[in-house]
Amino acid sequence: MVQTAGADRSGSGPGSRGPVTEVPAGGSARRPLPWWLSLPAAVGAGLALLVSFPPYGRWWLAPVGVALFAVAVHRRRPVAGFGYGALAGAVFFVPLLSWTNLHLSNLPWLLLSGLESVYLGLLGAVAAYVSPVVDRMRWSWPAVTGVLWVAQEALRDRTPFGGFPWGRLAFSQDESPLLRLAAVGGAPLVTFAVGVAGGFVVAALWRSWRAVDRAGLVRVAAGLVGAVVVVLVGFAAPVGGTSSTGTAVVAVVQGNVPRMGFDFNAQRRAVLDNHVNGTVELARRVAAGEQERPDLVVWPENSSDIDPLRNPDAAARISVAADAIGAPILVGAVLRGPEPGQVRNVGLVWQPGTGVEERMYVKRHPVPFAEYVPLRDIARMVSKEVDRVASDFVPGSEPGVLRLGPAVVGDVICFEVAYDGIVRDTVVGGAQLLVVQTNNATFNEAEARQQLAMVRLRAVEHGREALMASTVGVSGFVGVDGRVFDGTGFNTAEVIVRELALREGRTIATRVGFWPEVLLVVAAGMVVAGAVVLRRRSRPGAAVVVSGDVVGKDSEER
Template identity: 45%
Template sequence: MAQETLRDRSPAGESGAGRSGAPGEAPRGRSGGRLGGLRRGGRAGWPRILLALAAGLLMWPAFPPIDLTPLAPLGIALLTLALRGRTARTGAWLAFVAGAAFFLPVLEGISRVGPDGWIILSLVQAAYFLPLGAGIAVVARLPGWPVWTAALWVCEELIRGRVPFGGFPWARLAFSQTATPLTPYASFGGAPLVTFLTALIGGLVAYAAVAAYRVRRTRASRPDEDGEGKEGDEGAEPRPAWRGLVPIAACLALVAAVVGGGTLIPTPASGRPVTVAVVQGNVPRLGLDFLGQRKAVLDNHVKATRELAAKVRAGELPRPELVVWPENASDLDPYTEPDAYAAIDGAVKDVGVPVLVGALTDTPDGEKVENRGIVWDPVSGPGDYYVKRHPVPFGEYLPFRDLLTKLITRFERIPRDFAKGDRSGVMELGPVTIGDVICFEVAYDKEVRDVARGNLLVVQTNNATWGRTGLPPQQIAMSRLRAVEHGRTILVSATSGISAIVAPDGRMLDESREFVPDVQVQAVPARTARTLSDRLGAAPEWALAALGLGAVLAAAWTARKNEGN
């Protein structure tokens, strides 16, 4: 009885004696044929489908802006329970259901560009849960399965963040844990380690639930007070009640150890003080033509910078040593537009310190556009620059352009592709070295790690399209995790919000509201020390992913070996 699993009692189980149909086949209902099985939700069974659906919906509020962070491991626990005892194929289907229930609400902000794009992207992301679910269903048969299931979550995110078109690593488990006791682990193994531990807690909760179910079944099958044994227990020695509670206590102790261990990890936030300014000029109201809109955005940032300079002269604000403008602060190419050049140069001269200017510029051949962060000096003008290395597919460049423009007229709004930069964003800005990433590059481990050797990290972004959705606060959450991961102050400058200054320990030093002009001035630590995560690089992610794949192979080999006996 102690060896019994949840699978053995499932009303729509795929295996077990005494059921009609072959193992893995849906049970036949009273109405005959497979109709009864379909009424029960097919091979998965409606209870498990609903459990998978609930798991996905439970994970969603763990992410910003709701931030009910404990729900992420609880959702994982529900999904794991739904997958245990299923075949790989059924596990894949159940995980896809959970993935759709999760990604549709968490990516709802994408609907601003069209409901079709939002739904397609969400379902494509959910498709990555297909191999995840199949793998979890397989490795859940092994001893120590919470560890192997957690490693498979890292494997899923590794693939989803790279394939295809460079991947889409939004809504990783780690990004739901950016202000929790798990956050400090990012300084050891980066976002992948935080994902692993989040999934591990969920797996341990599921394991405890299975153990509690077994205790309940064991107690229900013990001899009654009259000494008459219940069915199935003839001659059985009654087990001490405490033995059944040991696995539950062990799981809870491990969860406490993981959570408590995070609180013991130091997150240093000291360093040479540097006074910085982050400018959020805001975007104008709709109604202007395309050229007028671009000019108004530039004028807003010029105006905010001149107001900053005036307050510094009046002694109302400390003098910054550098200023950061957001992505798309100037969609007018300052190299070819004299008015744009003059406006930017005048504002930089007025504030008197180097400004990192986000601007769109033409490539030398005029065929593509570059998304640049330009170091603009008050004396020498534009100098070093960074070109965004990870432009957004179907947003900043169009794969299969000839075909898609014929099928979807909306893609005509992307007349030219954005060029891909070929070097990192490590540049000198005033008294420090900065590492610049642009917009959703902050979601990519490699891009941020590559520039973390700077004293400060900068995220230039334009969230105007996604304003007042869950996407801007989710991006801020990523920045908070990156700050701890690399031990760096992060300056987030957005055209319309959310702009922020994040300390190396993840604390929010300042944060703007959306769709209002704002200037943030703070003295922040510029650091040079590297974290263990920086030194290890991508090794933890690949090691954990290999652990998950190795468990799948071991489970498959064990199953085949057992079939041969």
């Protein structure tokens, strides 16, 4: 029933302890890959995931990356699974997040990349632990792979300090048919589908090739076809699901900055003037009949880092722009207060003729260690760079639902577009149009295009046309099917104008909210719990083989 102590010991020296596999009754052990294959598989997984994201945009490599990840950790001890998973994470996140070190030291970039890699390490440990059980039901691999990836992202999106959702599988699918699934189950469902596609690839290819027969080839073909079908099923997802209640002509002013980097803050008057001048020039074109008058104008985050509520000169300059264009402007501003040493990152409604209104959106999710410093004394011991954040941004408490002229807009600021609940709250609150105000002057074009991919997913998810307004680019408009219109260049001054539909109603994803993620995470928990039970109820007398050596019953648990 089990392999005996006289088993083949080839490739193992006395006392050696390699990867663990359980010998199933009546058959040979499905062993993990040797380390010299698992290592490149982990590296390949990280590279495939990286290249699936903008600016590379090879979305079809995301399932390949998932498959290589699974191959690298399959049948490993959890500790080894953690190591291979973290390696894949480092290969993925270090270059993906390289934009975080452009104007600072390397330390914050490497710390953030290392932290994010830990989550893929945890995924690798869990996947390694459950893989012997999943082996018994080969075609459960796709679903198990999908739910484990969703669970990993759910944890990473929320911890620590509110999480950092950059690099979710869903955000690599901006050009994929799977993007349409966002209208049904949001980003978690898209991630699940990518994981399922990768799981089909693994289920097809994980087999012994020493004796290839017709039945084996049929299974391989079925698995690969399954992966393709998962991708193509995206075309069946209903996009839209909302109705138009009218239109609004919207202008986005991308004023640019005199100099890229964190020092743009020292040029804040020049940045404000750039956006004023861009708006005044648009007004000149309107007066000349060269351009339709906009119903509302959107300036990006940090377009006025001079507090216009306290600085009369800044207020006067913004009023010049609003009066010239004759339309309300959504100004990205930094306001001092409410307490000494505190500031707020806001979207501020500025009306022509009357000036500022009380209506504003205060960013609800300031970025830790960039807009505020948690545990500042401890963080300073790691790097004195934290003192660049001289004042802590305080969060708002209300969704960014603002009326500008004929439109009710859902405003989110910068990285908030990555957080499911923050965007959904604006739509539930009545937003007819999604607006993302961002400042990419401290990063680079890769970061801007990764952020635009998130805007595309949100437009599909909630059936709302959307726009991204950036200080330096990339800015653009997005349709409810995820297509980008009038995209700008990077590090340029541009003004774009487009008529957008104002929409009402809710997609399936908006209605169900976080429940798809909850159900998928619960399913992942059930997989792990089931694996624990089944491994502890292993067959009587079952032996554990370590690199060809029988080391005794249940030694894998030790």
